[in-house]
Amino acid sequence: MRSFTYDALPSRVVFGVGSRDRLAEEVERLGRSRVFLITDSATKPVADELAEALGGRFAAVFSDVQQHVPIEAVAGVRDAARTSGADCIVTVGGGSTTGYGKAIALESDLPTIAVPTTYAGSEMTPIYGITSDGLKRTGRDVRVLPKTVLYDPELTVTLPPSVTAASGMNALAHCVEGLYGKDADPITSLMAEEGVRALIGGVAAAVRDPGDLEARGEALYGAYLAGATLAVVGMALHHRICHVLGGTYGLQHGEVNSVILPHAARFNQGAAPEALARVARAMAVDDAPLGLFDFAVSISAPTSLAELGMRESDLDEAARLSVDTPMWNPRPAGFREVRSILAEAFHGRRPVRVEGGDAVSSPR
Ligand code: NAD
Numbered sequence: 001m002r003s004f005t006y007d008a009l010p011s012r013v014v015f016g017v018g019s020r021d022r023l024a025e026e027v028e029r030l031g032r033s034r035v036f037l038i039t040d041s042a043t044k045p046v047a048d049e050l051a052e053a054l055g056g057r058f059a060a061v062f063s064d065v066q067q068h069v070p071i072e073a074v075a076g077v078r079d080a081a082r083t084s085g086a087d088c089i090v091t092v093g094g095g096s097t098t099g100y101g102k103a104i105a106l107e108s109d110l111p112t113i114a115v116p117t118t119y120a121g122s123e124m125t126p127i128y129g130i131t132s133d134g135l136k137r138t139g140r141d142v143r144v145l146p147k148t149v150l151y152d153p154e155l156t157v158t159l160p161p162s163v164t165a166a167s168g169m170n171a172l173a174h175c176v177e178g179l180y181g182k183d184a185d186p187i188t189s190l191m192a193e194e195g196v197r198a199l200i201g202g203v204a205a206a207v208r209d210p211g212d213l214e215a216r217g218e219a220l221y222g223a224y225l226a227g228a229t230l231a232v233v234g235m236a237l238h239h240r241i242c243h244v245l246g247g248t249y250g251l252q253h254g255e256v257n258s259v260i261l262p263h264a265a266r267f268n269q270g271a272a273p274e275a276l277a278r279v280a281r282a283m284a285v286d287d288a289p290l291g292l293f294d295f296a297v298s299i300s301a302p303t304s305l306a307e308l309g310m311r312e313s314d315l316d317e318a319a320r321l322s323v324d325t326p327m328w329n330p331r332p333a334g335f336r337e338v339r340s341i342l343a344e345a346f347h348g349r350r351p352v353r354v355e356g357g358d359a360v361s362s363p364r
Helices: 017-027 044-057 069-081 095-106 159-178 186-208 214-231 239-250 253-269 273-283 288-298 312-323 333-346
Strands: 012-015 037-040 057-063 088-093 113-116 127-132 135-140 148-151
Touching: 012 017, 012 214, 012 253, 017 088, 017 113, 017 135, 017 148, 037 044, 037 069, 037 095, 044 057, 057 069, 057 135, 057 239, 069 113, 088 095, 113 186, 127 239, 135 239, 135 273, 148 214, 159 186, 159 253, 159 273, 159 288, 186 214, 186 273, 186 288, 214 312, 239 253, 239 312, 239 333, 253 273, 253 288, 253 333, 273 288, 312 333
Parallel strands: 012 148, 037 057, 037 088, 088 113, 113 148
Antiparallel strands: 127 135
């Protein structure tokens, strides 16, 4: 008999081309009247357009978001929001921008509306990450979950192919880990498998033609499903490693996800065969880890830590930091296992399948 718990989260999603035009209406729906916008330099033009449309409801804008949510930066933005008299935060941008909104929501009672422009999926989750003293810590608090998310595929056509590819791999990672996560249930698994299917087709087509609005819509739909899965299902080893590599070594989150995912998937495959079979089915390939690696290559997403500028001499420390605090994973992973995953990932080896064994790689 089936037995499961599905914890649905209270967020409202408005999806479709032009949905950004509904921002003022959605602010009103929350009973709010003064908006503090958060954005970064790439998405500032969209924020400016939204500020104009908000008219008298616009309070102020902050447009200098840095990746990985540095704690010192967030404190300043929180003060600026308070001084502006805002009663609502609207984030316009990728996961870094959404992350600032969450860090502010954590210590204020300001509700957030997210207008995501990448495939990071953070807008659907109650998970926040803040970096201090070179370490990125994550936590879970439903107060940081955006009340409303406006998904507008038109806002993603300016994403360059390299960001489309890396961010798409990040969303794929949410689906893959969501399928074998500790709290996976039949509903999240449906979302995750459909997410993989939508992302594979949408991201590949959007990398080929960034202006293909249909592909953008499909990729964003997949990213939404991926985020909604991540929100409910705890993540595992892959995400722990990625947070260490991003927070401590300053590597870009999407790119790191692209490199690590095939190796983490191979490592977990024996312990989570059904989950990986569902990934393979959604990708229409025989073997998920190989399929993920080959997909990354096909969209020119990074496949090695060396190409991201990681130093081989830092791999020991990165492995240690990844296992410093206990973490759930379908297959237990200690220093030795993580160090070996990092070695494969450093060199960008193709994670070949060896029948009856663990491992794992061949040069490309
Ligand atoms: P990002 O927000 O830093 O964006 C990546 C790059 O894309 C940036 O240079 C940005 O300026 C640019 N960009 C964004 N939108 C654009 C657009 N429409 N056109 C052109 N350029 C655009 O990175 P990301 O990959 O979106 O998110 C990564 C961050 O999100 C990490 O800090 C990660 O930890 C976090 N994250 C958190 C969760 C969560 O649930 N808490 C989930 C996923 C990711």
